[in-house]
Amino acid sequence: xxxxxxxxxxxxxxxxxxxxxxxxxxxxxxxxxxxxxxxxxxxxxxxxxxxxxxxxxxxxxxxxxxxxxxxxxxxxxxxxxxxxxxxxxxxxxxxxxxxxxxxxxxxxxxxxxxxxxxxxxxxxxxxxxxxxxxxxxxxxxxxxxxxxxxxxxxxxxxxxxxxxxxxxxxxxxxxxxxxxxxxxxxxxxxxxxxxxxxxxxxxxxxxxxxxxxxxxxxxxxxxxxxxxxxxxxxxxxxxxxxxxxxxxxxxxxxxxxxxxxxxxxxxxxxxxxxxxxxxxxxxxxxxxxxxxxxxxxxxxxxxxxxxxxxxxxxxxxxxxxxxxxxxxxxxxxxxxxxxxxxxxxxxxxxxxxxxxxxxxxxxxxxxxxxxxxxxxxxxxxxxxxxxxxxxxxxxxxxxxxxxxxxxxxxxxxx
Amino acid sequence: xxxxxxxxxxxxxxxxxxxxxxxxxxxxxxxxxxxxxxxxxxxxxxxxxxxxxxxxxxxxxxxxxxxxxxxxxxxxxxxxxxxxxxxxxxxxxxxxxxxxxxxxxxxxxxxxxxxxxxxxxxxxxxxxxxxxxxxxxxxxxxxxxxxxxxxxxxxxxxxxxxxxxxxxxxxxxxxxxxxxxxxxxxxxxxxxxxxxxxxxxxxxxxxxxxxxxxxxxxxxxxxxxxxxxxxxxxxxxxxxxxxxxxxxxxxxxxxxxxxxxxxxxxxxxxxxxxxxxxxxxxxxxxxxxxxxxxxxxxxxxxxxxxxxxxxxxxxxxxxxxxxxxxxxxxxxxxxxxxxxxxxxxxxxxxx
Numbered sequence: 001x002x003x004x005x006x007x008x009x010x011x012x013x014x015x016x017x018x019x020x021x022x023x024x025x026x027x028x029x030x031x032x033x034x035x036x037x038x039x040x041x042x043x044x045x046x047x048x049x050x051x052x053x054x055x056x057x058x059x060x061x062x063x064x065x066x067x068x069x070x071x072x073x074x075x076x077x078x079x080x081x082x083x084x085x086x087x088x089x090x091x092x093x094x095x096x097x098x099x100x101x102x103x104x105x106x107x108x109x110x111x112x113x114x115x116x117x118x119x120x121x122x123x124x125x126x127x128x129x130x131x132x133x134x135x136x137x138x139x140x141x142x143x144x145x146x147x148x149x150x151x152x153x154x155x156x157x158x159x160x161x162x163x164x165x166x167x168x169x170x171x172x173x174x175x176x177x178x179x180x181x182x183x184x185x186x187x188x189x190x191x192x193x194x195x196x197x198x199x200x201x202x203x204x205x206x207x208x209x210x211x212x213x214x215x216x217x218x219x220x221x222x223x224x225x226x227x228x229x230x231x232x233x234x235x236x237x238x239x240x241x242x243x244x245x246x247x248x249x250x251x252x253x254x255x256x257x258x259x260x261x262x263x264x265x266x267x268x269x270x271x272x273x274x275x276x277x278x279x280x281x282x283x284x285x286x287x288x289x290x291x292x293x294x295x296x297x298x299x300x301x302x303x304x305x306x307x308x309x310x311x312x313x314x315x316x317x318x319x320x321x322x323x324x325x326x327x328x329x330x331x332x333x334x335x336x337x338x339x340x341x342x343x344x345x346x347x348x349x350x351x352x353x354x355x356x357x358x359x360x361x362x363x364x365x366x367x368x369x370x371x372x373x374x375x376x377x378x379x380x381x382x383x384x385x386x387x388x389x390x391x392x393x394x395x396x397x398x399x400x401x402x403x404x405x406x407x408x409x410x411x412x413x414x
Numbered sequence: 415x416x417x418x419x420x421x422x423x424x425x426x427x428x429x430x431x432x433x434x435x436x437x438x439x440x441x442x443x444x445x446x447x448x449x450x451x452x453x454x455x456x457x458x459x460x461x462x463x464x465x466x467x468x469x470x471x472x473x474x475x476x477x478x479x480x481x482x483x484x485x486x487x488x489x490x491x492x493x494x495x496x497x498x499x500x501x502x503x504x505x506x507x508x509x510x511x512x513x514x515x516x517x518x519x520x521x522x523x524x525x526x527x528x529x530x531x532x533x534x535x536x537x538x539x540x541x542x543x544x545x546x547x548x549x550x551x552x553x554x555x556x557x558x559x560x561x562x563x564x565x566x567x568x569x570x571x572x573x574x575x576x577x578x579x580x581x582x583x584x585x586x587x588x589x590x591x592x593x594x595x596x597x598x599x600x601x602x603x604x605x606x607x608x609x610x611x612x613x614x615x616x617x618x619x620x621x622x623x624x625x626x627x628x629x630x631x632x633x634x635x636x637x638x639x640x641x642x643x644x645x646x647x648x649x650x651x652x653x654x655x656x657x658x659x660x661x662x663x664x665x666x667x668x669x670x671x672x673x674x675x676x677x678x679x680x681x682x683x684x685x686x687x688x689x690x691x692x693x694x695x696x697x698x699x700x701x702x703x704x705x706x707x708x709x710x711x712x713x714x715x716x717x718x719x720x721x722x723x724x725x726x727x728x729x730x731x732x733x734x735x736x737x738x739x740x741x742x743x744x745x746x747x748x749x750x751x752x753x754x755x756x757x758x759x760x761x762x763x764x765x
Contacts, residue, residue: 116439116634120432123635124425131421147415283415287424290416291635298627306592306624316599323601327608348520349610356524363533370540 126294127287129154148278152271236335240328247321254314258305266301270294428638435641442644445651448489450500452512456541460516463538466492466500473509474764476575477542477551480512481535481566483558484667485617487659488514490743491556493652497744502753508760513538513559517661523610525664527671528689531565539566539573550700552760554578557713557739561675564721565688568697576763578703578756581739583713584695585720587679592624593712597676606669614660624711653744682724695721701729703759705752709738731759 133154137146226234273293277283284290305311334344369375456463480500482488491512492500503510513535518525542551550573555563560582567574586594606612622629640646680686686693702725706718715734722730733755735742742748 116432116435116637120428120634120638122631123428127421127425127428130416131418134416134418134421144415285416285420287416287421288635292632295627295632299625302626303592307590307595312595312599315596316601320599320601320604323604323608327604330608349523352521353524355521360529363529 123291126291130287130290144278144281144283147283148274151274155267155271233332233335236328236332240325240332243321243325243328247318247325250314250317250321254318258311258314262298262301262305265304266294266298269297269301273297431638431641435638438641438644438647442647442651445648445655447494447652447655448492449495450492450498450504455511455545456538458534458537460518460522461534461538462514462516463541464512464514466504466510466512468507468509469501469504470507473504473507474760475509475546476548476760476764477509477511477546478503478554478578478760479538479542479551480510481553481555481559481563482513482515483556484515484530484663485558485614485660487656487661488512488556490656490740493656493744494649497649497749499743499748499753502749503756506753506757506760508753508757511538511542515661518611518664519662520610523665526666527562527565527674530667531562532569532689535562535566536570536573539570543573548575549573550575552576552578554580554756555582556580557582558671561681564681564695564698565686565693567700568693568695569688569691571697571699574700576701576703576760577698578705578759579718579721580705580752581707581710581713581718581742582704582721583675583717584724585679585682585717586675587682588714588716588720590714591717593620594676594717596620597672600672600677602669602672602677606665610665611662612665612668614662617663618658618660621712653740682720695724696726698725699727701731701763702727703731703733703756705733705735705742705755707735707737707739707742709736709741712739729763733759 130151133150134147136153137150224238226232226238270293274283284293330345334346337344451467452464453467454462455465480488480491482491492498495501500510500512515534539551539553543549553563553567553574553576555561555578557580560579561584563577563579564582564584567577583591583594588594609616637647637650640650674680674686678685681693681695684692684694702721704718704721706713706715708715710718719732722732735748735751737745737747742752
């Protein structure tokens with residue numbers, strides 16, 4: 001960000017707020033259809049989506065905690081059948097809001113708006129998962145044991161979803177798309193700029209590799225001898241493709257064998273911790289407290305794994321195979337640039353290296369000059385000139401080094 | 415027990431905070447860092463040597479040169495008025511200089527560790543020796559800059575009066591050094607040959623991956639709670655700016671640092687050579703003040719404490735700070751403890 005924005009920030013915030021209102025209005029309509037007894041408050045301000053939303057949820061305002069929140073929450077849904085409810089309403093809302101927000105935000109703010117909503121989505125998804133789990137307790141006796149069991153059941157379902165691999169027809173990377181996927185998500189962001197292959201194309205390669213396996217048809221095809229006038233460039237493309245497959249394997253290995261274990265372990269730790277707290281009657285009483293516990297368990301599981309040779313090897317392979325891809329891309333790009341008589345990376349490297357060698361020679365020569373006392377002689381001459389000048393003008397001769405000399409530029413050596 | 419309606423309520427509140435936060439963020443303006451007045455007194459390539467204007471009438475005769483790491487920017491030591499190690503040192507009467515390495519570009523990719531240590535640092539030290547008419551000055555090396563300072567002091571002990579090291583890795587192979595473990599199987603030749611300079615984003619990924627859920631998730635959930643407090647928001651944004659203000663690393667220097675320090679642990683093995691000369695920590699005979707942080711997840715205490723058995727000095731002091739790698743610059747306790755401890759230690763050894 002630089003300086004104050006040149007727009008009225010309230011405009012696009014209002015847009016966003018309106019979008020939220022519309023979203024909640026549609027929910028309200030849906031709830032009304034199912035239960036006509038529910039009706040919106042007509043006096044609600046158009047810019048007060050929160051008020052409407054809380055109305056919708058049966059008056060769950062902070063200052064008026066409901067006497068029977070469980071029942072009220074579910075009354076809202078009236079006669080809605082379970083299959084009519086959105087499966088992930090919060091995430092849908094957040095996706096909608098964030099899309100609306102980032103699109104309506106001025107271009108210069110778009111990046112951080114996306115960042116802010118993106119990083120907080122995990123929190124929302126946790127709330128959603130927890131909400132679903134606890135909602136199953138409707139009408140049941142509310143005991144710490146039942147509460148813990150409901151949460152653990154939800155966690156197990158979440159873990160089962162995560163552990164569904166390619167055999168289940170799922171992209172294993174999707175399992176890490178949320179909170180647990182932060183390490184991998186960050187990795188993908190970091191590496192997205194490291195390859196000339198766009199992200200979507202990379203996903204295709206990832207999928208191909210998932211179905212392929214090391215000795216599969218695709219690998220064999222990519223090892224077919226090349227023929228004819230363009231055989232060398234064909235070989236380069238084949239090599240590049242094979243390297244991509246290797247990178248894909250490394251990514252899968254990291255996701256399946258490292259992150260999946262961390263996810264599993266973190267879930268187990270959280271389950272144990274909840275059971276322990278449940279026995280003590282100290283289950284988390286806010287979503288934020290639950291989230292913090294979740295983070296603690298995630299970090300603990302991650303720290304346990306991050307120090308193992310398996311993690312280290314898998315992570316190193318991830319980086320090493322990516323670099324092999326990029327190196328191959330550079331080689332191919334250099335070939336192309338060479339045919340166009342444009343400067344190549346190789347040429348630039350040679351120039352930079354030679355330039356640096358010259359710099360080092362200059363530094364060494366300068367050092368030798370300093371060591372041989374020439375610098376001191378030069379300084380003495382300057383001091384003597386100053387002294388002569390002072391004598392000539394009749395001023396008092398300053399004592400040597402009574403004042404710190406000004407900064408010197410080594411290039412001019414003056 | 416957490417109830418579904420509470421979750422709804424908290425999520426509504428969470429969204430409200432984000433909405434309001436959007437406005438706050440759009441109005442917060444520039445995030446300024448590096449607050450203490452300073453003057454550039456020497457420049458070379460992208461390096462700038464700064465002199466901080468004294469805050470006492472009669473600062474110490476022997477200046478202190480702060481050598482920061484190549485990773486991240488040195489303004490962390492002078493982030494804001496109430497979070498500034500530099501300011502604290504100035505208040506202690508220390509005459510402070512600092513090397514700002516700048517942002518290397520591709521033309522710098524062949525810079526080596528020898529160029530940094532026997533080149534840039536030596537010329538900065540020589541400049542200060544001449545400027546102050548002294549044979550030697552005091553050095554304060556921070557993190558990787560501390561490792562560089564140790565190497566410099568071992569190669570040029572006559573130019574260093576007193577050496578202060580802060581969260582400085584010395585033994586890179588202690589069991590709890592996760593970062594070092596990760597570097598062992600890295601094909602650093604392929605990495606540098608491919609990328610040239612190492613992008614700052616890649617280094618950030620390494621650092622943030624040490625605690626991904628806390629540093630990439632929880633931190634921003636925390637942030638939503640301070641979005642409406644301008645002072646706290648600005649403090650947060652200053653830190654955020656610093657964390658992601660990561661200069662690229664000169665390729666050759668990075669290759670050497672990873673190989674020699676992380677992979678070979680050459681500094682403590684006594685096999686390190688720079689500019690054709692062996693770097694022996696036994697030649698570090700000047701007084702040494704070694705500050706480490708108990709909760710440091712980047713440079714574990716064990717990596718720093720190892721210094722005691724390596725240096726040749728008889729005047730070695732260790733200082734334990736209860737905090738982390740970042741807290742040692744910016745926490746309230748750090749402001750009280752760190753500059754005062756350094757100032758006192760230096761005063762006791764002033765000649």
